[in-house]
Amino acid sequence: MVRNIQIALVGLMLVILLPTKTIAQENMEKVWVFLADKDTTQYNPYTFLDPKAIERRQINHVPVFHVSDVPVNPIYVGQIQTITGNIRAESRWFNAICCLATPQQISELKKLAFVVSVKTTERPLEILVSGRNTYQDHEEAFVPDADEINFLNAQRHRMGEAAFKKYKIDGNGVRVAVFDVGFKSYKTNPAFEHIRKDNRIKATWDFVKKKENVDAGGTHGTFVLSCIAGRIQGVDMGLATGAEFLLARTETWTEFYSEEENWLMAAEWADKNGADIINSSLGYTYHRYFREEMDGQHSLVAKAANMAASKGILVVNSAGNEGGDKWKFIGTPADADSVLSIGGIHPITGIHTSFSSFGPTRDKRLKPNVTAYGHVIGSGPKGVSETQGTSFSGPLVAGFAACARQSRPSYPTMKLFHEIEQSADLYPYYDYAHGYGVPQASYFFRTTPLNPAPTFTVEEKGDRIYIRIKSAEKVNSLNPADSVTYKENGRYIQWPDYVFYHIENETGYLAHYWVVDPVGSLSNKILEMIGEGSDSPLAGEGPLVIRRSQYPKPFTLRVHYRGYTQSIEIK
Amino acid sequence: MKINYILYSLLIALAGIEPSFAQSVMLEQHVDQDTVSRSFGRNRKHFAGTFMGFGTILGDTEGDSSVSMRQGRSSFFQYGGYYKLKLSKTFSLVGSGSYRYTKFDLGVTGDQVYNRLVTHEALAECALRTNYGRRGDFIGNYLEIGVSGDYAFIDKNKVKTKPDDPDLTYQTRKLVFSNLSYIEKLNYSAHVRLGFNKWVLTADYRLSDIINDNNTYNLPPMAVGVRFDVGA
Structure with missing residues (x-):
């Protein structure tokens, strides 16, 4: 008797725990029903689309009349609605209708002459999960400090x-x-x-x-x-x-x-x-x-x-x-x-x-x-x-x-x-x-393209390539327009005084990339030193070292420092 | 003096050399290593992880009505690791090994404060997992049905009494009986699991009798609980 009660409890637990939607909706699946054609006879883009949509098409050389803009045929919508009893979405771009359907209804849909295909899609359980884009609802007034x-x-x-x-x-x-x-x-x-x-x-x-x-x-x-x-x-x-x-x-x-x-x-x-x-x-x-x-x-x-x-x-x-x-x-x-x-x-x-x-x-x-x-x-x-x-x-x-x-x-x-x-x-x-x-x-x-002066030199010695950063004072004198404040009230409004470099392989994608502080100071002093921008006492003294034998040749070493980019082809 | 001068000069020279070859890396990404295809992952061919679970024993003893359970006080704790082999989008085989601590809280008589049967077990489980719904590299929602065997490597009967006798030199007494002859060491069970990603609801039903034939009663076979993944 006790065992019977326990077996009943297990059954009860399973019933409770099974997703209620699955039961309630009789094993329905979400499907996209793709349709064969559209009725274009009644479609007028100038009444259907907003004038700005027309203007955008003209700017982009996109035909103002295009079959993908014509709404889904309402007769087809009606027939699918009759079979499934629901319409979740209509897409004129893909000429498709999204609905919930049982396996039997899916079979019926597939038999319709105007249906090209029926594709099942996900119907996720609606579990509430907190996202990463958290924000803080503080009680502050609408007066920023x-x-x-x-x-x-x-x-x-x-x-x-x-x-x-x-x-x-x-x-x-x-x-x-x-x-x-x-x-x-x-x-x-x-x-x-x-x-x-x-x-x-x-x-x-x-x-x-x-x-x-x-x-x-x-x-x-x-x-x-x-x-x-x-x-x-x-x-x-x-x-x-x-x-x-x-x-x-x-x-x-x-x-x-x-x-x-x-x-x-x-x-x-x-x-x-x-x-x-x-x-x-x-x-x-x-x-x-x-x-x-x-x-x-x-x-x-x-x-x-x-x-x-x-x-x-x-x-x-x-x-x-x-x-x-x-x-x-x-x-x-x-x-x-x-x-x-x-x-x-x-x-x-x-x-x-x-x-x-x-x-x-x-x-x-x-x-x-x-x-x-x-x-x-x-x-x-x-x-x-x-x-x-x-x-x-x-x-x-x-x-x-x-x-x-x-x-x-x-x-x-x-x-x-x-x-x-x-x-x-x-x-x-x-x-x-x-x-x-x-x-x-x-x-x-800009009326003329920027033509920044080199901010570093590239030296090749044996197996090694040296990128020698020019001193901050020299860079400032070369590119006066660039020698502005890095930070504004503690927040960067330009890139920090760092060197960006990457290795691009022969197929054109990056294998490895870095952002480095060329000064090589202790990490807890980096921000402070960069905060002083061009005053860095070690600027101009720190060659970056990249061993050319590290990467299968050919590859491109590309370096960026303070507005100037140089590519070095390594063969 | 001369040696000091040389050492000092050497230090200055080294200090001058060091920063000239230094760069503080603020960001480094090795794309080739990051984009290697993987066969290990939550919804890939292979996956392994650890879990922790706890729950309660449901029901009362069977047989001798003079022995009963104190309802809601019997529990278990489990910790172990598992391996999942993906067979298809829907089906996977799961095997696990774990340690389980189970406490059966029996009814008390007379001056007893508690009367507990405690087992420390090593478990091995295997199960067929059926996943529902399309998912990415994600455990997802699933139903798992399987069997398990456990070996009780430690078993004890712990009894605490509090005699109402002012002449005694103690207030409470705790007796621990070990290596109990009436406990079956080896047991087997069936289980179902209902998983929601890292959280799992568990139900285990012991198919063998944990109390051997020397006794007239048996302990409840049903345990339900919650399990969660600790990490891969």
Whole structure:
């Protein structure tokens, strides 16, 4: 008898522990149903698309009428709805419908003449897991203190804001779509008062709840928006304070378990509503994928991002916060070829911040493309506070990109993409931690290309190559424009006085890269000495040593120091 | 004096040489090493990790009604390591070895404070794991069904009494009986595990009798608990 009770208890435990959804939804699977054709007879792009979407297509030489823009055939939607009883999403770009279906319903769907294929997709359990993009909801009022104002200034000045200011560039007329977990308080937050006053939030949509209100879900999006365009007590938080916005809630809780199809739906919605730029501070990594799948081809969200780019939208995506974890590398959609992926730097050390995900992609393409501060001051529902994550590097660059777009209104988007890369302050040098560096506003107003004088010499002696750094005084005299302050109130607004160098193999990807302090001082004195910039007493005395026999030949040694890059081919 | 001068000069010379070959590495990444394909990982061909678990014994004794359990007081603690061999996206084989401490808290009589049977066991388990849902390099959600064998290398009966006798020279007395003849050293069980990534709910059902035929009762066979991965 007792044993019977115990067996019953085991059974009861299993019943309780089994995912209730699995039972409730009768073993339904989430599927994408791909369709054969569309009804184009009723489609008029000039009434369907926002005028800005038309304009964007024209700038990018994308056909205004394209079958991928035509909505899914409503008759097909109706038939699939009849079979499955539900429609989760429709994608006009991929001519597909997402729904939940039982195995029997899937068989029925496959028999429909207009169905090309039915592909199952993941239906994750909705387990709440805290993400890495943590921020602190402090109780501070919306009045930044002196140090927070300094911080705000530094996060803009690092991107050379002054040049945009000089030419009154603030993203005016550029439409930025922001995809996030929610935008709590955006309707009342003082950081967005200037945007609300001008009615520059053009549309909102919650793709999780299927409703218009996005003042819900979470505050992460509020912080993100503030890093693009916030202004608090007259102090700008991002660069695009004059831009227009589309706000989309695509995440259910954290970036890990939310739905990629929401991202796709939001991208199509942003396209239709005339977005010039998408800022997406999300990424999917080991919960769904393997590192070898980070090639920009595997995930739905990477395909969606590339599709958005093909429509002329500049997609800006954070690289990810896995730099210090086992995963280490970028997530998706930051792996997509046409996505501008953004890494994070630390304001105090001046270089890569530990959590920022590294590149390259699995197929060895450069990622992240550029970097910005990964530690910022943002505005949440309760006030301004410091927060961290590449979630905030992305929007800083999205704000920059909006200004770049305003200053280059006629450029096709991929040309603008490359201009942003070229504006970065390590370019043409790059590595997989910093990309091409931090984009600089001054690039967009330069009449003649920079031609920096050499800041180091290369000497070859036997098996060794010596890079001899010129003294700081000499560099300053060679490049007076470069001899400005490294730091502003303790935060770097230029690269520290470090040497960047890498070994590029013959197939064109990096095998090894470094950032070094050539002074060779004790580590606890590094910041202090660099803080004194050109006063470093040992500058000019420290040759860097690289043994040429360490790497299979041929390879390229590329070195960057204070604006000057030199490549040395080793055969 | 001359030697001091030479040493001093040498020190200065060395001090001058040292920084000229130094560089403080602020960041270094060896991409080739980082991008090597792996067969070891949470959802790869091979994976091994350690775990820790604890739980409670459910139910009462069987047989002789004069011997009972004190409900909710019997427990176990387990620590061990496991290896997982991935067979397909859905199925894996899991083997583990562990140490388990089990305490059966029996009902007390008379002046007894407690009466416990304690075993220290070495366990070996094998199981078939069935994973649900698509996942990346991630343990994911799974159901595991398997069998295990354990050997009790230490067994004790601990009894503490508190006689109500003012004439005694002590207040409490603790008796420990070791190497109990009525305990079966070798036992076998069936188990199910329900895993949510690093957290696992466990249910073990002992199929053999832990008390041998010399006694008229047996201990409850059912144990439920929680287990979590400590690390790979």
